[in-house]
Amino acid sequence: MTIRVAESAQAPSFQKAALPLLEDAQLRRNVRHATDVIQLKRAQVVAETVDWQELRTTASDTKAHTLRYLDHYLLQFEKACTAAGGQVHWAADADDANRIVADLVRGYGGNEVIKIKTMTSDETGLNEALEHEGIRAHETDLAELIIQLGRDRPSHIVAPALHKNRSQVREIFRETMHLPDLGDRPEDLTAAARRYLREKFLRVKVGICGANFLVAETGSVCIVESEGNGRMCLTMPEVLISLAGIEKVIPSFQDLEVFLQLLPRSATGERMNPYNSLWTGVHANDGPKHFHVVLLDNGRTSVLADAEARQTLHCIRCAACLNACPVYRQTSGLAYGSSYSGPIGAIVTPQLLNMEHGQSLPYASSLCGACYEVCPVKIDIPEVLIHLRGRVVREQKSALDAEALAMKMAAAIFASRRRFEAAQRLGRLAQGPLVRKGWFGNLPGLLGNWTRVRDLRALPPQTFREWWKQRAKNAERSGHA
Amino acid sequence: MRVSLFITCYNDTLFPATGQAVVRLLERLGHTVDFNPEQTCCGQMHYNTGYQQEALPLLRRFVRIYRDAEAVCVPSSSCVAMMRDHYPKMAAEQNDAGLARAVDELLPRVYELTELLVHRFGLEDVGAYFPHRVTYHASCHSQRSLHLGDLPLRLLRKVRGIELVDLPNIDRCCGFGGTFAVKMGDVSAAMLAEKMRDVENTRAEVVTAVDNSCLMHIFGGLHRQRAGVETAHIAEILAATESDEVPA
Numbered sequence: 001m002t003i004r005v006a007e008s009a010q011a012p013s014f015q016k017a018a019l020p021l022l023e024d025a026q027l028r029r030n031v032r033h034a035t036d037v038i039q040l041k042r043a044q045v046v047a048e049t050v051d052w053q054e055l056r057t058t059a060s061d062t063k064a065h066t067l068r069y070l071d072h073y074l075l076q077f078e079k080a081c082t083a084a085g086g087q088v089h090w091a092a093d094a095d096d097a098n099r100i101v102a103d104l105v106r107g108y109g110g111n112e113v114i115k116i117k118t119m120t121s122d123e124t125g126l127n128e129a130l131e132h133e134g135i136r137a138h139e140t141d142l143a144e145l146i147i148q149l150g151r152d153r154p155s156h157i158v159a160p161a162l163h164k165n166r167s168q169v170r171e172i173f174r175e176t177m178h179l180p181d182l183g184d185r186p187e188d189l190t191a192a193a194r195r196y197l198r199e200k201f202l203r204v205k206v207g208i209c210g211a212n213f214l215v216a217e218t219g220s221v222c223i224v225e226s227e228g229n230g231r232m233c234l235t236m237p238e239v240l241i242s243l244a245g246i247e248k249v250i251p252s253f254q255d256l257e258v259f260l261q262l263l264p265r266s267a268t269g270e271r272m273n274p275y276n277s278l279w280t281g282v283h284a285n286d287g288p289k290h291f292h293v294v295l296l297d298n299g300r301t302s303v304l305a306d307a308e309a310r311q312t313l314h315c316i317r318c319a320a321c322l323n324a325c326p327v328y329r330q331t332s333g334l335a336y337g338s339s340y341s342g343p344i345g346a347i348v349t350p351q352l353l354n355m356e357h358g359q360s361l362p363y364a365s366s367l368c369g370a371c372y373e374v375c376p377v378k379i380d381i382p383e384v385l386i387h388l389r390g391r392v393v394r395e396q397k398s399a400l401d402a403e404a405l406a407m408k409m410a411a412a413i414f415a416s417r418r419r420f421e422a423a424q425r426l427g428r429l430a431q432g433p434l435v436r437k438g439w440f441g442n443l444p445g446l447l448g449n450w451t452r453v454r455d456l457r458a459l460p461p462q463t464f465r466e467w468w469k470q471r472a473k474n475a476e477r478s479g480h481a
Numbered sequence: 482m483r484v485s486l487f488i489t490c491y492n493d494t495l496f497p498a499t500g501q502a503v504v505r506l507l508e509r510l511g512h513t514v515d516f517n518p519e520q521t522c523c524g525q526m527h528y529n530t531g532y533q534q535e536a537l538p539l540l541r542r543f544v545r546i547y548r549d550a551e552a553v554c555v556p557s558s559s560c561v562a563m564m565r566d567h568y569p570k571m572a573a574e575q576n577d578a579g580l581a582r583a584v585d586e587l588l589p590r591v592y593e594l595t596e597l598l599v600h601r602f603g604l605e606d607v608g609a610y611f612p613h614r615v616t617y618h619a620s621c622h623s624q625r626s627l628h629l630g631d632l633p634l635r636l637l638r639k640v641r642g643i644e645l646v647d648l649p650n651i652d653r654c655c656g657f658g659g660t661f662a663v664k665m666g667d668v669s670a671a672m673l674a675e676k677m678r679d680v681e682n683t684r685a686e687v688v689t690a691v692d693n694s695c696l697m698h699i700f701g702g703l704h705r706q707r708a709g710v711e712t713a714h715i716a717e718i719l720a721a722t723e724s725d726e727v728p729a
Contacts, residue, residue, distance in 0.1 A: 366658025389531030449666030454701030464500035
């Protein structure tokens with residue numbers, strides 16, 4: 001079994017990937033504007049919900065309970081879904097899932113699929129895998145369509161084209177849809193997308209979706225969306241395939257009452273999603289004739305095994321943490337080397353990959369805590385980031401690594417008053433050649449990353465403890481006088 | 482009251498004026514200040530960078546030094562956050578019941594400076610005079626770990642002569658983040674740029690905070706730009722009196 005998260009194996013470190021993005025003024029303006037707007041809307045609809053904190057706690061408890069008995073609930077889901085006429089498949093990793101989906105599509109004689117936005121298929125790299133098998137995947141979510149036509153990468157979990165503005169979208173549509181006279185008003189763009197997509201909705205026989213929630217009790221699948229493209233994909237095709245991570249299961253229908261309040265308010269700042277679809281198996285003369293659910297592990301059980309990081313699997317992919325994150329705000333999601341971006345991406349991707357790639361991601365945070373504050377299922381992301389940093393140090397770093405050596409040395413200094421005071425004196429002596437007129441010039445090594453953009457005052461002539469000691473001595477002297 | 486000062490490693494080494502201001506302020510308010518020179522660091526840098534094993538001896542050291550203290554004053558919210566958010570868990574993981582109990586008993590007596598003044602001493606007016614235009618930066622740990630809320634502002638509002646202006650986007654991180662500032666230097670700089678824009682829009686002369694770490698970063702950027710804006714730890718403002726303002 002090979003765990004894979006699309007892109008990540010080849011992705012550069014976060015700090016490298018961030019550099020060209022920081023230079024892109026248009027992208028940064030787009031991201032700042034979009035996240036400001038969503039944050040404001042979210043804050044308004046959260047403020048009007050009197051039991052918001054109770055909802056968060058309940059959701060977190062429900063997720064923790066479900067994960068604890070995950071095997072039970074997954075089997076319950078399989079049984080109920082099968083009884084309703086669906087078919088459940090189990091995929092150990094990304095390749096497994098892609099193969100199952102491709103085999104199903106071919107088995108029904110299809111060479112095209114229409115897709116609802118699904119993060120899980122981004123994770124497994126499904127579109128590329130299908131293309132390899134001669135199957136064409138059409139994204140139908142407006143933002144996903146923009147990304148697909150523009151051969152771009154998603155920069156946000158909920159709004160993947162958030163880094164593009166209206167005129168950039170117009171250029172993409174003009175070129176790829178061959179519409180030289182396309183206007184740039186929102187209604188021009190959505191009308192073009194509607195015409196482009198409608199033809200696919202009517203023609204393509206296989207639909208692929210993810211799942212926001214899998215209800216164990218009833219075997220139902222729940223998807224929320226804003227554009228109605230989902231409703232088309234869920235009802236028009238003859239075959240519907242849902243690819244879902246195993247952590248998407250919740251025990252009962254009643255639990256949706258909590259999650260369907262938290263998710264839209266957190267994700268898009270809406271009280272309710274415009275389209276909430278729930279279906280169970282297949283029904284004669286209503287909707288798809290064949291329904292399949294592919295349950296994906298791809299590293300999730302190893303996340304489950306780590307008690308400190310398990311809460312990562314609570315995530316309902318609302319992206320509130322991205323919108324609140326001051327780091328994401330500067331770089332967009334394109335720096336995270338995975339379609340899971342922002343604070344949640346920084347903890348999901350390294351764990352799914354068992355820390356093999358993406359070791360820089362746990363450090364892509366100032367630990368400011370804004371993510372935890374807005375998380376509707378109370379994932380303490382800073383706590384998990386610190387835990388993962390510990391794993392990076394223990395599992396990935398050589399003891400001879402410069403940072404590891406410096407940290408060991410600092411620990412030895414802090415372990416002894418004598419050594420600490422000696423280091424303070426030594427620092428004052430050694431800084432001589434680096435200091436000009438009371439300020440440090442360019443410092444070597446990692447500290448150079450400080451002085452490249454910020455000034456730093458030289459160490460003062462007296463530490464606090466030296467002042468304290470001197471003051472005590474002076475007091476004693478005047479006391480004797 | 483007898484207040485034991487935990488000055489923190491970086492205030493001791495880089496910002497002695499802050500420590501002096503804390504001593505001046507507490508003594509002016511009639512308290513006795515203790516400083517045990519065995520103290521070094523709370524372990525935050527190691528812990529947050531992933532060197533959790535290395536932070537543990539510093540927890541033990543802190544407990545040993547302060548276990549009998551009446552009140553511990555720390556002029557840094559991020560160091561207090563390190564203790565409150567992580568010490569109990571670190572101690573529990575050692576399967577050392579004595580250590581875990583000592584941590585539990587000590588932590589309620591550990592105060593960030595403004596908590597000590599407002600919560601423990603019940604003070605808002607500390608008799609300070611600071612005739613400058615000042616804006617207050619709410620550090621992330623002070624907001625989201627310590628939940629200080631408007632404690633620092635309540636103290637600042639009572640300072641005579643001060644012209645206090647709100648900092649826009651006060652809940653947004655300045656981009657310091659400990660080793661983040663050097664590991665992710667460019668992203669940190671981009672965050673700092675936004676913060677400096679907000680600071681400059683206030684037209685304040687002085688930016689203050691309860692953490693010198695953020696201020697070192699913010700001042701580093703402002704000074705590089707020759708922005709002509711100073712930074713000062715809140716202790717330095719609260720310690721200032723009219724006699725400080727008389728030219729020598």
